[in-house]
Structures are given as structure tokens and as C-alpha cells.
Amino acid sequence: MRKGSYYFVFLLLVAVQMLICNYLNLSPYLTLSILPVLILCVPLRLPTFWTLLLAFATGSAVDLLSEGLLGLNALALVPVAFVRKEVIRLIFGDELFARKEDFSVRKNGFGKVALAVFLVQALFLAIYIWADGAGTRTLAFNAIRFGVSLVAGWALSLLVIDILAPDNRK
Secondary structure, eight states: OOOHHHHHHHHHHHHHHHHHHHHHOOOOOOOOHHHHHHHSSSSSOOOHHHHHHHHHHHHHHIIIIIIITHHHHHHHHHHHHHHHHHHHHHHHHHHHHHHOOOOOOHHHHHHHHHHHHHHHHHHHHHHHHHHTTTTTHHHHHHHEEEEEHHHHHHHHHHHHHHHHHTTTTT
16 A cells, blocks of 8 residues: 555544544443554554654544543553554564565464454553543453453454555555
8 A cells, every 4th residue: 555545544544433432332331443453554664753643643633533531542542552563573573574564464364463453452442441440440340341342343453454454465
């Protein structure tokens, strides 16, 4: 995917996330977010500093225009941006960095991509639910919310991943 088209798709998916936050409140146990996969799929050539700024700006925009609690998505998304390259290195190896290419389901396999998405989704939700509860909800409620949100967000992110990380060899 060309650089300009990637950022256009990125912005469209941020708008989709805002629509999800505003109009798809199914249950207090469910927090749906595609933001972690958006940050995971940022091109590897972008330095971590700029990825951190992108995560902060994206999370703040979603907070400001949809969630209502300013800083919650930004707080949970910045750590995802911080560990993104290490997760990619852990799951896919150093060859992506050596070849300066991005990952895709077709090149790297569905299992590896699904694991990477699972890890960033879990990190995001752990911070998000911890900060959102702020000691006012029980551990059982937060654990159920984490599990339900992780499964649903992971499944939704797997639907989005092929749009964000397409195979250039197609």
C-alpha cells in the first residue's frame, strides 16, 4: 500500500472507531476498539517517536470526539505504540527490520498476525479497563469485561488487519 493511501485508510478507520464508540454500546461488559491494530500496522519505517505521537493524537481525537472521558484512549494507546516494534520483533523476527518491509497475513501467516493482534489488544484493554474502572468496579466485573472485550476486539481487528497490512505481492 502506498504511504498516502495508508494514512487515508488509517483516518477512515479512526472515523469508524468513533462511530463504534458513539453508536455501538451493546453492554457495559463490552469495549470494542480497533485502535490497537491501527497502531500495530503503522509502517515500520516510521520511528517510534512519531508512532507515539500518532497514538497520542489518535487516542485524543477519539476521546474528544466520541468517548467523553478525555485521555482514556490516549493513555491506553501510547503504551501499545511504545511496545509495537518489540511485539513485531518477538512474533515475526528481525528479518522484517532487516528487509525494511511491513508484515502481512499472506507473508507471515495468520497465526503469527493473530497472536500479535491479540497481544496489543490485551495490553490496550488492560490499561483501558484499569483506568476506566479507577477502583470503582469489582475485580470480577473488570475480568469479565476484559475477557469479553478481548475476544470481540480481537475478532473485529482480524477483520480489519487485511485492509491495513495488505500483501504488496498481490
